[in-house]
Amino acid sequence: MTLAMTGTVELEPSQPSNARAKWKHMDTVLDRSGPFTDPDFRPGETPKESLARAKVLVIGAGGLGCEMLKDLASSGFRDIHVIDMDTIDVSNLNRQFLFRQEDVGKFKAEVAAQRVEKRSGSGVKITPYCGKIQDKDEDYYKQFAMIICGLDSIEARRWINATLVGMVDEEDPDSLKPLIDGGTEGFKGQARVIFPTMTSCIECQLDMHAPRAAVPLCTLATIPRQPQHCIEWAHIIAWEEERKGDILDTDDPEHITWLYQKALKRAEQFNISGVTYSMTQGVVKNIIPAIASTNAIVAAACCNEAFKIITSCNPCLGLPGTDNYMMYTGDESVYTYTFEHQKKPDCPVCGNLSRPLQVNQDSTLGEFLDSLTERPEAQLKKPTIRTEAKSLYYQSPPSLEEQTRHNLSKKLSELVENGEEVAIQDPAFPTTFKYKLVFQK
């Protein structure tokens, strides 16, 4: 049994019994095995220590994040980190219950950490980071036992997912970080658990997120029917016509006011009522309706899975070959459904991970591509190849072929770094081949 955890908090696992009393209920599931417990589970001190020592990261300190911090702290997690780049807006106060009027303008992560830490009493440490998840590198993410996401952006989810998949080092059990992801939209939500590289990842599951419902551009331009259409018109068409060159900043009140007034005028022309400043803000910032109770349900589901993963007291969601996705639908009565979302073999993130490939750095790109066409497992016919930074050679379209052709006669060492990843595509194959080119000398 290996618990992938690093970093510890200053704490004493064996505390006086009265301090332990507050965990009485949690302890009942840790002090004995249940009917579903894995036969290797050893009740008692082991799971309690795992829980006390686990360093976990919550991404997002908004509606879901606030709930998650509270739930984790009250289930016995004691070393919690939280990351969020946003500051508190007055419109958050209804559901992000950790925040007060006087906190408006302060960083969410900081205030949320302070409040939960204070309320939880001694023994719980919450460390905030106010910034972007992209500011941090693999070393930062590596210190955690698991990552729990309460995000409203698909982009951020895709980023952390790709990072965690890329971190998995087959020699190092400690590099595999379970990812628990919660999401809500109105009365609907989902909780899912991902074991990077082992089970279906966020990128595999991209089809579970419907792209944002957009209104046809022509409706906006000609016959708006709803106040939102007038706002979108101001946002997409009027701004560009009248303020070309100005980059729209959705956090700049002057910009929002301008859009609001444009939208209002247009709404009057078409006899549409209901355009307001806050609706303008909502539409242009693409704020999805957030309901406190849905956040509570989804956050709670995520945190129970976190608890089970760390302590192994009961089977968790997401083990390979089992259900990994729980959806909650509350917009027509209540319906929940848990299923196994299958890993996609051609997933650009977790499908065919890059393999090391020994190359002679003095051979040319052309020679290298020729050698690939002879490799039995590849047998490529017209390979196209790039690194993250460079287009090395493209077979099509013709203009790109022409622009990259000169690379064929260059040495590999001039084009790629030792160990750099290349992605190779061939029209004969649906998948992309990824290799890390390792120089022979």
Added chain:
Amino acid sequence: MLKIWSMKQKQQQDEAASAGTKKKKVTAAQLRVQKDLSELSLGSTMKTNFPNPDDILNFELTIEPDEGMYRGGSFVFTFKINQNFPHDPPKVKCTQKIYHPNIDLEGNVCLNILREDWKPVLNLNAVIVGLQFLFLEPNASDPLNKEAAEDLKVNREGFKRNVRTALGGGSVKGESYERVLKK
């Protein structure tokens, strides 16, 4: 976390150990665009131009229709693709001021699959086919340029003449257009 790692090891029995890490990985958006580019069928009426060949997420597409009312024109569109592709559709704009019911004077394009009907399973070829179709069958019932749409609806022959005038760099209804005829 019981057993997870041993399950992982079982899964990868025949996979080789990985070499050096820390190097930049090709992004999911790049991988997808690379795939889409390899499946592009441009024919003789379209060509691409990559101002920076290393950046495949930003490029231009020139369409030169060989039939229909816009025959002889050369229309340049910019494609801007963000890292959230294919969840987000590409942003496509016409760089020239043209007289078309579904393209406004700022170059915004009314094409359903670029907005409301976009799905991650659609590819760049679908977008390009859609753009090509706009020149073959301008659509008056879905207008972005209302005057042009009215014109097409009311007087098709007159509209055709106005298109030819606009393509040649003339003015139509007080608005002057860019000369976009193929050289």
